[in-house]
Amino acid sequence: MNAAFDVLIIGGGPIGLSCALEARKAGLSYIIIEKGCVVNSLFNYPLYMTFFSTSERLEIGNVPFVSINPKPTRPEALEYYRRVATSHHINIKLFEEVKQVTPNADEYTVTTSKGTYHARHVILATGFYDIPNLLQIPGEDLPKVTHYYKDPHFYATQRVLVIGAHNSAVDAALETYRKGAQVTMVIRQEAIGNRVKYWVKPDIENRIKEGAIQAYFHSTVTAIRENEVDINTPDGPVTIPNDFVIAMTGYQPNFELLKTTGIALSDDEKKHPAYNPLTMETNMPRIYLAGVVCGGMDTHLWFIENSRDHAGKIMAHIKNNA
Structure with a gap:
């Protein structure tokens, strides 16, 4: 059984890494649980993919992203986010899938394919690339x-x-x-x-x-x-x-994990999850959303560049309610 963390982050993509960096800055203990490799979704992108955004709009944690191209490529992004994770010694568990998030008094018990963790706060930064339509x-x-x-x-x-x-x-x-x-x-x-x-x-x-x-x-x-x-x-x-x-029919978030965690989804085909856009907290106390997962089936609403600030909002709310 693992000791309790202030924050447990599900998903080791760019926004999950951003949450980890902000948690450390806020003086909070944290851990990332990622079911694949570092920035697993980006790893599964086409080999020669070029991002729509310029490199500075993909930066996290005030770490410069230097690209030799006007718009960075998949290999450059993998190198950048891996270097961010390793140089900052991010506490991340890879190839470990979260199976269940269960309320337990004033914390949450998170059961994975390899163990059990306890955390006061949970952030779902799981993206949308894992399940095809x-x-x-x-x-x-x-x-x-x-x-x-x-x-x-x-x-x-x-x-x-x-x-x-x-x-x-x-x-x-x-x-x-x-x-x-x-x-x-x-x-x-x-x-x-x-x-x-x-x-x-x-x-x-x-x-x-x-x-x-x-x-x-x-x-x-x-x-x-x-x-x-x-x-x-x-x-x-x-x-x-x-x-x-x-x-290439698109992808969707892991709605099953959202539902079993207790997060409410809209009744229409968009399946928008319930959360406060000012704090990113869901209808479940101390459970937050960050990144693309916030859009439900509207996977085109959120990108790295416009959801990087989710991490700061979450940590500010956690610190203000400590």
Whole structure:
């Protein structure tokens, strides 16, 4: 049994690390529990991903983020956040998954895959990248289907179907196309998403316009088989030959952990968790949210750059109520 901490942080991403740095600054004992590696979500991003934000907007703990590019890349971000964690000797337990958070008198008992911890305050900074939004169609469980895109080289010369119209889908389509894949996109909407990075959007639109990448708009995939896929289009059903499906259909927070912890969710499809935006405290006393998890299914509302201040709000509230 571990001694009680002032603060236990669930999630070792950029915002979880920021919370740890602020806790130390406030003189509070803390620990981070992370189910994967340091900044696990960023590690699972595509290998060649470029951030929308500039490096100074990704900084935490007043530690400078120096990039050789106008906008930093995934490898640069991994290096930066790892150096922050190691140089500041952040107290973090890796590859340990939180299973349950239980009230226990004036503290919380946190049960993980490896042990039990006790803390006066708990912060959920769990992000949203762990659980993909499934299509719920036949064949989605085939080995050729992935909801996580990594390296375009793997798809060279193959017939690739990309589902989605936002940044991840566009990156996957363009990168695999440039490695020699025959790329088809299936998009529910009438056009490429408005939130696609401004320097990429003209590229994908021009590739579609010239026919280098085929796109079915107002369309959905209805079934996936070993060598083909079925698509429902405005002109009727279409079946095309296919080797791989990259389903960039988005992700969602771990709602099950939120619910079992006692955090209230809105009744609509957005599933917004209940919290005070001034303090980040939820409906559960001394349990806080930080980062992307605050948006529920609106995963585009919060980013590193606009949720870095969550850590300061939380620690100020904890200190004021000590």
